[in-house]
Amino acid sequence: MSFVHLHTHSEFSLLDGANRLGDLVRRALHYEMPALALTDHGCMYGAWAxxxxxxxxxxxxxxxxxxxxxxxxxxxxxxxxxxxxxxxxVLLARDREGYRNLVKLSSIGYTEGFYHKPRVDREVLARHSGGLIVSSACLAGEVARNLMEGRDEAARDAAQWYANVFQDRYYLEVQAHGTPGQAELNRRIFDLASDLDLPVVATNDAHFLECGDHEAHDTLLCIGLGKDKSDPDRMRYDDGLYFKGPDQMREAFPDRPDVIENTLRIGDEVDLTFDKKYHVPAFPLPEGVSTEEEYLVHLTTEGAKERYGDPLPDEVKDRMDFELGVILETGYSGYFLITWDFIRWAREQGIP
Known part of the structure; x- marks a missing residue:
């Protein structure tokens, strides 16, 4: 059985994530993983790449x-x-609707909710919940923090709220590293999931690629925090927050194969692809002209006759036909008409 990392940080989790995008992709392929999630802190800077x-x-x-x-x-x-x-x-785009909502939430975080970090709230999460798969995140998650501070009822209420808003798309999250308190949190998460009949998913909150990268990542963290490495009171990450393989993840939860299977289930559910397209406004056509292509050919031909005479010399006509063919084939007629209109207007206004 394979595994899908659903909680992964890259270099775009600025001064916190140490994984380069290409390294993440290659490591996932090395482990024959069918999919991989990118979940940087509060942003989608690396999404397209x-x-x-x-x-x-x-x-x-x-x-x-x-x-x-x-x-x-x-x-x-x-x-x-x-x-x-x-x-x-953790928010994951399941489909195109989810991606649009994810983009919207990211923007709202920066334009409306920024205070120390780009924040959203329950109101906008409920408003933009469609198409999103959600998990409860790490020790800093709402459910986790309430559980670890003894507020079991608050944790229960929070989990139920998210489960109601993201129906059949909300997972409680357990993690496979040795951060102090994580093992206890995992136990409490399993208990809560049993009480509320919620699915659980395993992640590793991967901030660096290999265990041996921990020291380099620790230096990066100090830079981000403005702390000296010798400071005993600064934040430190466990050396287990790296990109683990499927076997390591299964070994961390030997009695709960469902938490591994759920990662594959989520990977299968995601259906999101992008087409790179250029959107050009439609050019307003004069009466009697049916297409942009027809109008561009007309303007080009008349302009060439003005400059070179009628009939056109063979070499001019051959060159014009070739260049028009390229423009028409690539669908750029509207773009060239818009550019021609700018230049025409500027000349009429005496603007060089």
Whole structure:
């Protein structure tokens, strides 16, 4: 049985993620994984390059984001410790609707909710919930934080709210590393999932590629935090937050094959592809002209006759036919008409 990483950070989790996109794709292929998610902190900076690199190598990309969720209104900027002003939440685009909602949520985080981090809130999550698959994230997630601080009822309420909003698309998340408290959180997550009949998914919150990259990542983290490496009170990541293989993930949850199977299920559910297209406005055509192509050929021919005479010299006609053929074949007639209209108007106004 394989496995799909659904909680993965790249270099676009600025000064926190140490994985390069190409390395992630190659490592997933090395482990014969069918898909891979990119879930950078609060942003989608790497989404286009990631999906392009993944599809090129035959790997299904899952576009996602680890969102910052405000505990109240996203616009509330009451003073307090930065980490208490948001929770983490993993969002994955299942389809085109989900991708559009993910883009919208990312933008709202920066334009309306930015306070220490780009934050969203429950109101906009409910408004833009369509097509998104959601998991409860790490120790900094809302459910996790409530569980670890003894607020079991609050954790239960939060999980039920997300399960109701993202019906059949919400998963509680367990992770396979040794961060202090993670094993206890996993146990409590399993208990909560049993109580609420919710599915559980395994991730590893991968911030670096191999276990041996931990020291380099720790240096990167210090740069991001503005801390000295010798500072005993600074944040430290466990050396297990790397891109583990399927066998390692299964070994972490030997009695719960469902948490591995659910990653594959999510990978199968995702159906999102992109077509690279250029959208050019339709050019307003004069009466009696039916297509942009016809009008471009007419203007070009008349202009050539003005410049070179009628009938056109053979070499001029051959060159004109060749260049028009390229433009017509590539569908750029409207673009050239718009450019011609700009230049015509500028000349009429005496603008060089």
């Amino acid at each position: 990631f999906q392009k690199a993944a599809w090129k190598e035959g790997l299904k990309p899952i576009i996602g984001m680890e969102a910052y969720v405000a505990p109240g209104d996203r616009r509330d900027r009451s003073r307090g410790s930065a980490e208490r002003n948001y929770y983490h939440l």
